[in-house]
Amino acid sequence: MSGTKLKSVLSSFSQVPRELEPLPSDRHSLDDSCVRLNTNENPFPMPEVVMQSAIAALEQQYLYPEHDNISLREAAADAYGLTKDQVIAGNGSSELLGLIYRAFLAPGDSVAMLSPGFSFNRKLAMLQGAQFLEIECGQSDVLPVEELLSGPAEGAKFILLANPNNPSGTFVPVAEIERLAAQSDRLIVLDEAYVDFAPDNGLRLIHHYPNILLLRTFSKSYAAAGIRIGFGLGHPEIIGRLRNIQNVFNMNVIGHAVGVSILAHRDAYEENHRHIKRERERVSFALSQLGFCVTPSHANFLLARVPAGRNGRWWQQALERRKVLVAVFSEPCLNEHIRISIGTSAQMDILLSEIFKVVNDPEQ
């Protein structure tokens, strides 16, 4: 009886929600003793001054957070040399990605992304009933500008570029993105989630190109993934439309306070960023000595092709049994790869020593 009812509920949905699969419920909770190198978090504690702002914000718990995130948007506008109507604040930048797809895509539209890229975008496009065009760029650090302008992506409503890209860690010169922005009348969503680990950034483009919409997050370089703070920066006409469809009170009082405090103390993170870059080079070299082929990275993670004979999934499982978590991907071109986030030196030593053991005794 209830099975028949459920079936008729599900079949009453139109095509897009009907194709949405339920998430399996057998995912186990994370063991605290695992070394988590699979989600590109930054493992360091917040600077004391930022922590104090979070604790003070707890005293505001009985109040709704500030409407339209005004103080946080003002603080971001000051920090980035913009006006507050050029800034939207999100509960992580993934909230903002969701708004962009809802606001600017209708069923039947298409959106283009360099592939392999951040796969969450594929799901967002599917939910809008939009066509998701993946422009192959492999692990190249050259932007296929002509292909984006006149290839299959020509009719896309917007182009999604992550720079540095996830999962490759590659970085394309900002001048190439500028060339695309100048020649295209499409919206270009420039996702700079990892930009603080890269040699340059695209902030200056906002002043010249109304078709650039920049995304930033404090999840990676500011070690605040659990607090959920992200920003969209761009033209007020674009930003205002996104603010118009955003949930009221999308962030909480702690996110506001921590966001404002991080913006005021960005220099307190310099050693954090130096550490990630140093470890990135050290681990990259060590992995290559162990038979991995590592893509040069400008982010806080490494994409590594595993030694011949096993695939990425095999390595992920072998490391998981040893309590080290790394990421793998469903794209066939990444079958032989794992992605490793850069953590503390101690975490990276554990990773390297477990990999060494697997290399020397794969059956154990």
Ligand SMILES: Cc1ncc(COP(=O)(O)O)c(C=O)c1O
């Ligand atoms: C390229 C890219 N964009 C956006 C995000 C979302 O980050 P958050 O929602 O934590 O701000 C991620 C997270 O992994 C990412 O890799």
